[in-house]
Amino acid sequence: MEDLIKRIESIFKVLKKERGKRDNLWIIEVEKDSLHAVLSYLKDNESFKHLALVSCVDWIENNKFQLSYILWSYQKRQNLIVKIFIDRDKPEFKTVLNLFPQAEIYEREIRELYGVSFEGNPTQNEDFVLEDWEEMPPMRRDFDTLKYSQEKYGDRDSEVQKTNIRKIISDFTDEWRRK
Amino acid sequence: MKKFSKKDREVKLFVGPQHPGVTGNMSFEITLEGDILTSVKTHVGYLHRAFEKLMERRLFIQNFPLVCRICVPESDTNEENYARALEELSGIEVPERAKWIRTLVLELSRLQMFMRWIGGIAGTMGLSTAPQWSVGDRDYILDLFEELTGGRIYHIYILPGGVRRDLPEGFEERVLKVMDYLEKKLPDYDDLIFENAVFKKRLKGIAKIDPSWVEEIGVTGPVARACGFPFDVRKEQPYEVYDKLDFEIITENGCDLYSMAMVRRREIDLSINLIRQIIEKMPKGDVWTPLPNVLYWKIPAGETYVKSEATRGEFGYYVVTDGSDKPRRVHVRGVSTPHAYTLLERLVPGMNISDFSVAIVGLQTCPPEIER
Amino acid sequence: MKDNKYFLDDKPDKISYSEVWQKFFNWARAKSLWVVAYGTGCGSIEIPPMVTSRFDAERFGVSTVGTPRQADVLIISGYLAVKTLKRVIRVYEQMQSPKYVVGLGACTVNGGMYYDSYNTVNLVELYIPIDVYVAGCMPRPEAILAGFAQLMKKIKEGRADGWKHYLDNFEQYRKNQEKIIKNWKIPNYNW
Numbered sequence: 001m002e003d004l005i006k007r008i009e010s011i012f013k014v015l016k017k018e019r020g021k022r023d024n025l026w027i028i029e030v031e032k033d034s035l036h037a038v039l040s041y042l043k044d045n046e047s048f049k050h051l052a053l054v055s056c057v058d059w060i061e062n063n064k065f066q067l068s069y070i071l072w073s074y075q076k077r078q079n080l081i082v083k084i085f086i087d088r089d090k091p092e093f094k095t096v097l098n099l100f101p102q103a104e105i106y107e108r109e110i111r112e113l114y115g116v117s118f119e120g121n122p123t124q125n126e127d128f129v130l131e132d133w134e135e136m137p138p139m140r141r142d143f144d145t146l147k148y149s150q151e152k153y154g155d156r157d158s159e160v161q162k163t164n165i166r167k168i169i170s171d172f173t174d175e176w177r178r179k
Numbered sequence: 180m181k182k183f184s185k186k187d188r189e190v191k192l193f194v195g196p197q198h199p200g201v202t203g204n205m206s207f208e209i210t211l212e213g214d215i216l217t218s219v220k221t222h223v224g225y226l227h228r229a230f231e232k233l234m235e236r237r238l239f240i241q242n243f244p245l246v247c248r249i250c251v252p253e254s255d256t257n258e259e260n261y262a263r264a265l266e267e268l269s270g271i272e273v274p275e276r277a278k279w280i281r282t283l284v285l286e287l288s289r290l291q292m293f294m295r296w297i298g299g300i301a302g303t304m305g306l307s308t309a310p311q312w313s314v315g316d317r318d319y320i321l322d323l324f325e326e327l328t329g330g331r332i333y334h335i336y337i338l339p340g341g342v343r344r345d346l347p348e349g350f351e352e353r354v355l356k357v358m359d360y361l362e363k364k365l366p367d368y369d370d371l372i373f374e375n376a377v378f379k380k381r382l383k384g385i386a387k388i389d390p391s392w393v394e395e396i397g398v399t400g401p402v403a404r405a406c407g408f409p410f411d412v413r414k415e416q417p418y419e420v421y422d423k424l425d426f427e428i429i430t431e432n433g434c435d436l437y438s439m440a441m442v443r444r445r446e447i448d449l450s451i452n453l454i455r456q457i458i459e460k461m462p463k464g465d466v467w468t469p470l471p472n473v474l475y476w477k478i479p480a481g482e483t484y485v486k487s488e489a490t491r492g493e494f495g496y497y498v499v500t501d502g503s504d505k506p507r508r509v510h511v512r513g514v515s516t517p518h519a520y521t522l523l524e525r526l527v528p529g530m531n532i533s534d535f536s537v538a539i540v541g542l543q544t545c546p547p548e549i550e551r
Numbered sequence: 552m553k554d555n556k557y558f559l560d561d562k563p564d565k566i567s568y569s570e571v572w573q574k575f576f577n578w579a580r581a582k583s584l585w586v587v588a589y590g591t592g593c594g595s596i597e598i599p600p601m602v603t604s605r606f607d608a609e610r611f612g613v614s615t616v617g618t619p620r621q622a623d624v625l626i627i628s629g630y631l632a633v634k635t636l637k638r639v640i641r642v643y644e645q646m647q648s649p650k651y652v653v654g655l656g657a658c659t660v661n662g663g664m665y666y667d668s669y670n671t672v673n674l675v676e677l678y679i680p681i682d683v684y685v686a687g688c689m690p691r692p693e694a695i696l697a698g699f700a701q702l703m704k705k706i707k708e709g710r711a712d713g714w715k716h717y718l719d720n721f722e723q724y725r726k727n728q729e730k731i732i733k734n735w736k737i738p739n740y741n742w
Contacts, residue, residue: 232669
């Protein structure tokens with residue numbers, strides 16, 4: 001595995017390399033612009049053919065989004081995580097759909113939950129899990145889900161809880177009728 | 180006479196969101212020409228609970244009640260994966276006996292999921308006796324879980340550092356008794372379902388997968404093994420004690436739904452065999468490494484990707500920590516994500532409409548793990 | 552709202568019978584409850600054991616049916632995601648009166664462990680009247696059957712009146728629903 005990292009280093013610029021906590025896991029950070037070349041090289045020459053996951057991490061304190069591409073080689077039995085950082089203010093990147101067809105769904109998910117757009121992915125703007133969502137993308141760190149939930153769906157510990165809801169609804173209706 | 184264009188002949192039909200064979204809600208937008216499907220679009224989101232967001236707000240130990248609900252029928256795989264990820268990141272050692280107990284629980288969980296699946300696919304084809312049998316027999320395994328952990332569906336039994344408690348006295352015998360019962364019952368299942376002429380006619384040659392797609396779009400599990408592709412995480416990257424157990428990867432060469440069903444049928448035998456091996460070889464000893472105070476438990480910064488073999492394929496957890504007492508990011512790789520989207524889109528053209536529901540159950544799609 | 556043909560835009564008429572007939576109807580209704588086979592959350596994992604050989608709900612007259620138009624009971628089995636809530640309201644309004652709703656699990660009562668989730672409803676009763684709650688996560692099949700026994704008792708005594716409440720207070724329920732669901736157009740992949 002160390003040979004592989006050396007081979008990658010000889011061709012591409014590796015910003016950071018790190019051995020995982022397990023023997024067969026390595027994590028490398030590459031430059032944003034060279035990601036497609038790295039993935040293409042790994043897929044064609046080093047048998048990393050299985051893209052298990054595309055994930056996104058929000059590092060709000062550094063104003064960056066991290067995109068991780070988790071690869072697996074059937075022959076070498078090795079996991080490799082290739083990660084890049086993109087600017088949080090300008091969340092755009094290019095799709096890897098031409099290399100891995102299953103990335104379409106993962107990218108659509110990241111587009112919806114983090115707001116990172118992937119140039120070249122034709123279906124990225126379709127709804128994935130949310131419908132009629134109007135707020136900021138919900139998985140971003142600055143989105144307060146508790147506050148949103150309390151405002152929209154009612155507080156779990158509110159007075160409404162402790163009394164008869166049906167009576168409250170009827171009271172509202174009576175008031176509405178009187179008007 | 181008026182000529183109809185291709186567009187006029189096409190009909191749109193909407194399937195879902197509820198299907199009794201699928202464990203959860205997902206809907207499909209299918210386009211038909213006559214009774215032949217031309218394309219499909221999958222829609223999920225009916226079960227989205229925002230687990231990954233909620234996990235970022237809770238302590239590491241508080242997340243255990245959440246993770247087991249990610250894939251409802253197979254909760255132990257989630258717990259084991261998450262616990263193993265935390266152990267890797269924080270460097271906790273697990274006692275030997277705990278690993279064996281974990282493997283036992285995982286195999287029991289796999290077995291009950293297969294029994295549930297038999298009910299699903301047979302019910303889809305109108306063989307309504309089979310669900311009555313298999314879901315009933317599955318309850319014996321759930322009873323074992325209830326004795327061991329206190330819960331039928333959600334166990335929260337596997338925790339970082341081991342398991343919650345040791346096996347009760349005489350538990351091994353009761354497991355073996357259930358295994359004996361199931362083994363006696365399985366020939367009946369073969370007669371009723373797997374050797375049934377209706378079952379064979381409905382499944383043979385349906386949803387033919389091109390073996391080259393397996394590597395191309397990341398298909399795993401019984402679907403990949405039905406194409407003769409020997410990929411099983413239990414063997415390729417052994418976790419817990421699978422490297423100490425003696426078994427072979429099961430493959431078939433039909434590439435169709437019947438081969439997938441037969442892979443699962445043979446995996447039932449394999450699971451029973453593995454459970455017997457585990458009970459025979461299980462050592463004595465501790466089951467628990469005490470954790471630091473879990474309310475102030477901080478894990479050093481790092482990231483890892485752990486995976487295991489669920490009934491449907493490679494189930495993975497990508498965990499990122501930042502040195503605080505809460506995870507930075509937990510991303511779950513749902514097995515059926517590529518199956519329900521990319522693979523299904525390729526399988527559907529040319530399929531008859533009556534085979535469609537069989538195909539989605541045959542691929543064993545599980546919506547809760549796609550959307551979390 | 553008015554141009555939408557998939558949801559009720561006004562409350563339907565109510566037909567009233569004499570008390571004797573009402574009692575007879577209630578007695579008969581309690582004996583055969585058909586459940587619409589629509590599981591909304593993780594609670595639907597315990598429905599197959601309930602209706603199959605081991606717990607066999609059919610001995611109480613509880614059986615599943617595919618279409619909401621023939622069903623009497625809607626089971627809200629667990630948390631309701633916002634996307635599902637819209638479909639559940641559509642299913643509920645399609646069902647013929649009298650209709651009853653059973654809420655399964657802690658998350659229907661007050662949000663349960665998803666109280667801070669941005670996509671699940673906390674208090675289901677604000678949007679749909681619920682007749683019987685079955686607590687637990689997950690409730691065992693026996694608990695669900697006990698819930699059904701309670702529902703039968705309520706029906707016989709004429710106390711299962713959630714559907715009447717929904718009709719009487721239709722505007723208020725609709726107002727609560729509209730707070731969450733902005734767009735009432737059902738996408739055409741699902742109606």
